[in-house]
Amino acid sequence: MNYYSTNQQAPLAGLHKAVVKGLAEDRGLYMPERIKTLPKAFFDHIDQLSFQELSYQVADAFFGEDVEADALRQIVYDTLSFDCPVVKVTDDIWSLELFHGPTLAFKDVGARFMARLLQYFIRQEGKELVNVLVATSGDTGSAVANGFLGVEGIHVYVLYPKGKVSRIQESQFTTLGQNITAIEVDGVFDDCQTLVKNAFMDAELNAKMRLTSANSINVARFLPQAFYYFNAYARMKGQGLLSYDDAGRSNLVVCVPSGNFGNITAGLFGQQMGLPVKRFIAANNANDIFYQYLQSGQYDPKPSKQTLANAMDVGDPSNFARVYDLYGGSHERICAHISGATYSDEQIMAAMRECHAQTGYILDPHGACGYQALVEGLQPGEIGVFCETAHPAKFKEKTDAIIGGDVEIPARLAKFMEGEKKSVPMSKEFEDFKAFLLKE
Numbered sequence: 001m002n003y004y005s006t007n008q009q010a011p012l013a014g015l016h017k018a019v020v021k022g023l024a025e026d027r028g029l030y031m032p033e034r035i036k037t038l039p040k041a042f043f044d045h046i047d048q049l050s051f052q053e054l055s056y057q058v059a060d061a062f063f064g065e066d067v068e069a070d071a072l073r074q075i076v077y078d079t080l081s082f083d084c085p086v087v088k089v090t091d092d093i094w095s096l097e098l099f100h101g102p103t104l105a106f107k108d109v110g111a112r113f114m115a116r117l118l119q120y121f122i123r124q125e126g127k128e129l130v131n132v133l134v135a136t137s138g139d140t141g142s143a144v145a146n147g148f149l150g151v152e153g154i155h156v157y158v159l160y161p162k163g164k165v166s167r168i169q170e171s172q173f174t175t176l177g178q179n180i181t182a183i184e185v186d187g188v189f190d191d192c193q194t195l196v197k198n199a200f201m202d203a204e205l206n207a208k209m210r211l212t213s214a215n216s217i218n219v220a221r222f223l224p225q226a227f228y229y230f231n232a233y234a235r236m237k238g239q240g241l242l243s244y245d246d247a248g249r250s251n252l253v254v255c256v257p258s259g260n261f262g263n264i265t266a267g268l269f270g271q272q273m274g275l276p277v278k279r280f281i282a283a284n285n286a287n288d289i290f291y292q293y294l295q296s297g298q299y300d301p302k303p304s305k306q307t308l309a310n311a312m313d314v315g316d317p318s319n320f321a322r323v324y325d326l327y328g329g330s331h332e333r334i335c336a337h338i339s340g341a342t343y344s345d346e347q348i349m350a351a352m353r354e355c356h357a358q359t360g361y362i363l364d365p366h367g368a369c370g371y372q373a374l375v376e377g378l379q380p381g382e383i384g385v386f387c388e389t390a391h392p393a394k395f396k397e398k399t400d401a402i403i404g405g406d407v408e409i410p411a412r413l414a415k416f417m418e419g420e421k422k423s424v425p426m427s428k429e430f431e432d433f434k435a436f437l438l439k440e
Helices: 015-021 040-044 051-063 069-079 107-125 139-148 167-174 189-201 203-208 219-238 262-272 289-296 320-326 331-337 345-359 365-377 392-403 411-417 430-439
Strands: 002-005 030-032 086-088 093-097 130-135 154-161 180-185 210-213 252-257 279-284 338-342 383-388 424-426
Touching: 002 015, 015 107, 015 210, 015 219, 030 219, 030 320, 051 069, 051 219, 069 107, 086 219, 093 219, 093 365, 107 130, 107 139, 107 154, 107 219, 130 139, 130 189, 139 154, 139 167, 139 180, 154 167, 154 189, 167 180, 167 392, 167 411, 180 189, 189 210, 189 430, 203 430, 219 252, 219 262, 219 383, 252 262, 252 365, 262 279, 262 320, 279 289, 279 365, 289 320, 289 331, 289 338, 331 338, 338 365, 345 365, 345 392, 365 383, 365 392, 424 430
Parallel strands: 093 383, 130 154, 130 210, 154 180, 180 424, 252 279, 252 383, 279 338
Antiparallel strands: 002 030, 086 093
16 A cells, blocks of 8 residues: 655655655655545454454554565564453443553554564565654653564664653653663653654755654554554443444544544544544643644644643644544544543543542543543433543552552553663754764
């Protein structure tokens, strides 16, 4: 399958090029030329399939033309060595728990898939080292670093904003060593993301280094995130919780805490493939750029604000370009598929307290935005699933203080915290970052 740029000024690319380059020559994001609709029989029997098997069939629709079937199956099954269960919170609100992977965050799925797919292509080529650049506002860095840790032929540079990720998050990518280099940028997430994008556009750097991205701008990072939306639907269907209208749409509403918008974009792609989700809700923190777009039709990026839900602190979400392209630039069509919500830190804390007091379920600050949007936004007859994107222990100090409890730290998370921090301090000036890479 070929991939085109959202900016429409770059040549078509095959999957191999789209994955290895990450960003198109015109700075646009790659989009597949077509989105295959999965057969009705797949959805009729989806609740009888395992997470791995249904995900392989979804992956085959995206990547099957470019990756050998046995290799693709192996990539999917290796990626999904953990479950993403749906857990009841209230009678009509369920949590899609995406924190059961190695770094306890939803990005484990996309990062592990991309690492394995990139290695598949590198082995085919037998060429020189590939350098992966990734900007993180929280969990992306740890998921990518751990997904690529020890993978031969790949070196990963994780750029993160100084003082703006939690101590536990930071420990998950600054203590690894080997082929992982952590870069502590004196700025905000948007500065980190700008450094990465500028690196891809710099001719001198690209002449001397093979660069790619593992942010959700890369098709191999965001597309696999569709897997767990199909799994959520399958598990809800299997429990007999869904009903359908005359058009075949279910009563399922999916709410996604959104920062860079790769996660919800993957869900929208799933819907285009036939996944019968009624509608999506994008839940923002105080960085409400997309919410304001839904209200006004004007996209007006702003500098990001630091909030309690730090992984969503994005003032210019890259994947807005994909959402805009997916619906032909139509504000009306976008609003027909997605509604929005936005929450202050005070509202996030209130949602965490109230949910825990009423149900016993512990939300992380990001999941709290998704949960609260369903509390406020579900209509009669609808049933809601929100993405619980990270384990609350990753924000232990804040979570404990908010709910008045003591969140248990899983053993694999505690192990990260025992390591020694190793990071490279960096200004937000591109020339400094470029000079560092050229010396490497």
